[in-house]
Amino acid sequence: MQLNTRHPGLEDGPARLRSALEHPADWALFLDIDGTLVDIADGPHAVRVESGLPQQLVQLAGRLDGALALVTGRRVDWIDANFGPHLFPAAGLHGVERRRAAGDLERAAVAPRAGRGAQRSGPPHRADVRRGAGGQGPRRRPAFPSGPPSASRR
Template sequence: MTVATKINALMRCALDDISLFLDLDGTLAPFTDTPEAVGPDIARNALIRNLAMRLEGRLAVVSGRPIADIDRILEGVVPAVAGSHGLQRRDARLDMIVAPIHSGVAQARQEIAAFVRKYPELHVEEKPLSVALHYRAEPTLEPVVDIFAEDLARRTGLKLQRGVMVIEFLTPGMDKGRAVRAFMVEPPFAGTRPVFVGDDLTDEDGFRVVRSFGGIGVLVGGLRETFADYRLGNVDAVHHWLARGLQTECLELETAIEPSYRRI
């Protein structure tokens, strides 16, 4: 098997050599005012289905959304999925692994509901193993949300996960990186070189883990401090890159992360 090479900052990965891990929101699907507004897209889902088939199942979606919601948006075209930041995982054989819910989640739901009554611009996203508080509609509330979130996480024992204009209260114990690691020791992923594509702070765990397997992280969006190696500009650029890779049998990138932004 050939391996990915870098020549003058060029990344080249033959599809036969890799496993592909993809975030959903901000990577495969654009952000909307509320998470519920994201829905199926015929062209995108056909592309992902064809990629999964070409990779012989070595494609997994790794998202903060619950698996049921991922399946709704992608119309079930991807068998291997990690949801809720890895707290739910469906392997390539369709076996499900689900973490037990933390006792603090119920308290968090109650206190967040009361908090949102004071700030109706906020949006609550209920998940099976967690609850998320979005402030996309009013970014100026970030300092208030942050203070509330730190206190609530401390009192409930929940993991506090920050994202793009969202703070999530999670059952502790998993993250996207650990989910990727679990996939990488199982067939059909084992023995391949992982490529992880994501946009959010939660994807940094994935970037860090694929690096430990000799893999490559691809950041989507604006340049920031990151464990990723390369960058794509937006969701449309991701779709174009994947479609071209399917056509040419090879994923290629030229925009390497500048050394000053690379986390070690």
């Protein structure tokens, strides 16, 4: 049995890459920092951003008409401290913090986790709605599968 290691829909990847290079203003880039723009480090304080990287990102953003954002699980102020003096559009804390191109920073309201058995106020959680009142709801596939497609997803 041979595994299909190509992700469905990416067969035209080279054509899309050519299009991005020929018409960069038609594209937007959301670049993950950790492990993509900078190497994974032993701890948060060991992360090193190469000195020329922020300026290269500014130049790339210019070719994309500003459509470049940085994404990280860290806080946006960490991005600013390490990629400054440039203030890039960014998503920090996995999307809890978001800075728009205009520079305004938004923080999503995050409710503290309720303890076991505590009553939750407000609208029901998405998982509660899926499961319904009595238990398990239908199992759903992730919107963006990770890894190669399995035989069941072909």
